[in-house]
Amino acid sequence: KAGVTQTPRYLIKTRGQQVTLSCSPISGHRSVSWYQQTPGQGLQFLFEYFSETQRNKGNFPGRFSGRQFSNSRSEMNVSTLELGDSALYLCASRAGWVTGEQYFGPGTRLTVT
Amino acid sequence: TQLLEQSPQFLSIQEGENLTVYCNSSSVFSSLQWYRQEPGEGPVLLVTVVTGGEVKKLKRLTFQFGDARKDSSLHITAAQPGDTGLYLCAGATGNQFYFGTGTSLTVIP
Numbered sequence: 001k002a003g004v005t006q007t008p009r010y011l012i013k014t015r016g017q018q019v020t021l022s023c024s025p026i027s028g029h030r031s032v033s034w035y036q037q038t039p040g041q042g043l044q045f046l047f048e049y050f051s052e053t054q055r056n057k058g059n060f061p062g063r064f065s066g067r068q069f070s071n072s073r074s075e076m077n078v079s080t081l082e083l084g085d086s087a088l089y090l091c092a093s094r095a096g097w098v099t100g101e102q103y104f105g106p107g108t109r110l111t112v113t
Numbered sequence: 114t115q116l117l118e119q120s121p122q123f124l125s126i127q128e129g130e131n132l133t134v135y136c137n138s139s140s141v142f143s144s145l146q147w148y149r150q151e152p153g154e155g156p157v158l159l160v161t162v163v164t165g166g167e168v169k170k171l172k173r174l175t176f177q178f179g180d181a182r183k184d185s186s187l188h189i190t191a192a193q194p195g196d197t198g199l200y201l202c203a204g205a206t207g208n209q210f211y212f213g214t215g216t217s218l219t220v221i222p
Contacts, residue, residue, distance in 0.1 A: 004155070006155075033210075035212075042212060042213075042214050042215055043156075043201065043212040043215075044212075045209065045210070045211075045212075048208075048209070055208065056208065056209050088153075090155050090156070092155075101146065101158055101161050102146070102158065102203070102210060103158060104148075104155035104156045104157070104158075105155050106153075106154050106155045107153070107154065107155045109153065
């Protein structure tokens with residue numbers, strides 16, 4: 001069974017631009033979560049989607065948004081990029097919403113210049 | 114609010130030595146997961162523990178969940194260079210996961 005895939009793997013953007021990251025969960029998994037990982041803050045939860053609905057949201061500004069499609073694939077968008085948005089963005093999928101183990105993708109390394 | 118504290122933050126040991134990493138919290142979790150992450154890659158799930166006092170072994174790795182389900186430990190016997198990486202614990206409460214601060218392990222050949 002294929003694992004979680006994320007595209008692109010690397011991205012360089014300029015301050016003020018916007019970016020969209022994509023995540024395809026493990027087949028049959030309906031929940032997708034997004035995390036931001038930086039050396040200073042560690043792994044921080046952004047939001048979780050289940051059945052196309054956002055179920056949980058972390059403490060991030062409204063510039064960070066996401067959505068989930070009927071095939072469970074998910075996208076995350078960051079608008080008006082700031083230098084501090086440079087990070088590894090990780091997507092994780094699990095079978096259910098309340099239960100199930102999380103499996104991570106390889107991440108998208110975003111660099112904002 | 115950081116719910117899970119890991120210690121030590123950094124650990125550098127010689128090949129063959131034993132080590133223990135701790136994951137502590139004042140919160141109760143329904144389950145706890147341990148991950149290992151290599152640079153530039155996503156965390157890879159090692160184990161999930163769900164019962165207070167539970168002990169799980171994965172080859173040279175031994176995981177224990179505290180009786181009160183607030184803390185956990187990871188013990189590695191005879192560490193090898195391939196064990197090098199960032200070890201993360203994650204506690205599940207309700208329907209959300211909270212990640213620990215991480216322990217960066219380097220095993221020197």
